[in-house]
Amino acid sequence: MQEKKSIHGSWASRWVFILAATGSAVGLGNIWKFPYITGENGGGAFVLVYLLCIALVGIPIMIAEVFVGRRARQSPINALVDLAEESGKSTKWSLIGVMGLLAGVLIFSFYSVVAGWVLQYIVSTANGSLNGVTSEQAGEIFSGLLADPGTLLLWHTIFTIMVVGVVIGGVNAGLERATRIMMPALFVLLFVMLGYGMSTDSFGAGWSFMFDFDFSKLSWDAVLVAVGHSFFTLSLGMGTIMAYGSYMPKRASIGSTVLAIGFLDTLVALVAGLVIFPIIFANGMDPAAGPGLMFISLPVAFGQMAGGQFFGTLFFVLIGVAAWTSAISLLEPTVAYLVERVGMKRSTATIALGVVVWAIGILCLGSFNFMSDVTLFGKNVFDFLDYITANIMLPLGGIFIALFAGWAVKKKHASDEINLKSEGLFNLWLFVVKFIAPVAVGVVFILNL
Numbered sequence: 001m002q003e004k005k006s007i008h009g010s011w012a013s014r015w016v017f018i019l020a021a022t023g024s025a026v027g028l029g030n031i032w033k034f035p036y037i038t039g040e041n042g043g044g045a046f047v048l049v050y051l052l053c054i055a056l057v058g059i060p061i062m063i064a065e066v067f068v069g070r071r072a073r074q075s076p077i078n079a080l081v082d083l084a085e086e087s088g089k090s091t092k093w094s095l096i097g098v099m100g101l102l103a104g105v106l107i108f109s110f111y112s113v114v115a116g117w118v119l120q121y122i123v124s125t126a127n128g129s130l131n132g133v134t135s136e137q138a139g140e141i142f143s144g145l146l147a148d149p150g151t152l153l154l155w156h157t158i159f160t161i162m163v164v165g166v167v168i169g170g171v172n173a174g175l176e177r178a179t180r181i182m183m184p185a186l187f188v189l190l191f192v193m194l195g196y197g198m199s200t201d202s203f204g205a206g207w208s209f210m211f212d213f214d215f216s217k218l219s220w221d222a223v224l225v226a227v228g229h230s231f232f233t234l235s236l237g238m239g240t241i242m243a244y245g246s247y248m249p250k251r252a253s254i255g256s257t258v259l260a261i262g263f264l265d266t267l268v269a270l271v272a273g274l275v276i277f278p279i280i281f282a283n284g285m286d287p288a289a290g291p292g293l294m295f296i297s298l299p300v301a302f303g304q305m306a307g308g309q310f311f312g313t314l315f316f317v318l319i320g321v322a323a324w325t326s327a328i329s330l331l332e333p334t335v336a337y338l339v340e341r342v343g344m345k346r347s348t349a350t351i352a353l354g355v356v357v358w359a360i361g362i363l364c365l366g367s368f369n370f371m372s373d374v375t376l377f378g379k380n381v382f383d384f385l386d387y388i389t390a391n392i393m394l395p396l397g398g399i400f401i402a403l404f405a406g407w408a409v410k411k412k413h414a415s416d417e418i419n420l421k422s423e424g425l426f427n428l429w430l431f432v433v434k435f436i437a438p439v440a441v442g443v444v445f446i447l448n449l
């Protein structure tokens with residue numbers, strides 16, 4: 001049988017796939033969101049649940065996504081239709097893909113606003129206006145930014161244009177080039193910052209906060225946040241990894257590749273926490289400060305450090321790049337779908353989608369100022385979109401992808417494609433996607449109701 005190829009191109013090698021998928025996974029979720037939700041949910045016990053979710057639910061579902069994408073060589077909705085037909089099952093399974101596209105659009109619109117904060121902080125660090133700030137001043141500067149819709153809109157617009165620009169370039173020209181240099185640089189700088197954190201007196205306090213678990217601090221809501229975040233941080237449940245998998249070379253082994261991505265993503269999140277919490281404790285700040293946590297803690301640390309202006313600028317640049325490579329992956333599945341299904345040109349599809357997400361983003365940035373009194377289920381638009389996508393849509397999509405891979409697809413198709421080293425490992429994977437992952441996530445959903 002002739003090997004299928006995606007019409008959108010393919011990654012040059014397994015290594016490029018790892019880079020691109022890690023580029024998607026590692027983003028604001030790791031550096032901005034993980035520390036702040038860990039802070040809000042009491043630390044250690046939350047981190048433990050998150051790690052368990054990554055290992056028991058995230059990794060197996062990522063294997064499922066890559067396998068479905070690579071076997072079908074099409075964007076998520078069409079991939080689900082294809083594999084369902086191949087196994088003689090209902091094409092209604094493709095609704096998972098539809099929900100995924102919607103999730104991508106909604107995530108992008110608040111993600112881009114936060115990425116905009118990062119861009120502003122690149123400028124503020126570079127021009128020295130954050131030099132030597134105290135923790136109170138850092139807090140005021142951040143609140144000042146949120147209160148200024150014009151500035152937020154400017155950066156949100158610039159960020160959206162940056163993403164659209166790369167996605168128009170397509171798999172090889174755009175996505176691949178953006179990731180190759182930037183991801184390794186981010187790793188290096190994170191470890192430099194970790195070294196700084198370790199040299200401070202509060203490193204031990206930061207460490208204990210993250211790794212001493214006290215289950216009395218854990219609520220069911222916190223467990224749901226941990227489950228949801230494990231999907232968000234690995235870019236699972238909405239078809240992103242499926243789309244990237246459809247560009248993956250046939251020879252590359254899915255199991256070890258996915259393990260590498262999961263490991264790198266988790267490492268970045270943990271290191272980000274170990275960078276931020278010591279700063280928080282050293283300066284008497286509140287770990288539960290919420291979404292501003294990174295933006296009020298890092299400037300204080302850079303302000304005190306030798307060469308802080310330089311390192312600070314570089315660090316925010318790299319966070320911006322991490323956000324960029326993730327945001328690209330939020331649009332890619334929908335763009336690929338529009339090209340396949342409606343026959344749109346890649347550039348037209350990307351620009352059209354860009355306009356939609358940009359417009360919804362305005363509602364998100366307004367949550368902090370001119371729309372602060374507009375609430376949905378007691379949350380402002382920004383928090384609401386974050387909540388329903390990360391805590392509901394992605395886990396739900398993830399469960400259904402697991403069920404699809406475990407129950408709908410013929411076992412032989414899955415085992416041919418995934419090609420794990422031993423039959424025992426394959427059966428273990430199958431058992432997890434058939435039972436463990438859906439039941440675990442389902443139980444957490446129910447207990448939250």
Ligand code: PFF
Pocket residue numbers: 024025026027028029030104107231232233234235236238239240241326327329330
């Ligand atoms: N994984 C990204 C992060 O942690 O920042 C966010 C994300 C990207 C979520 C792509 C979902 C997705 F499909």
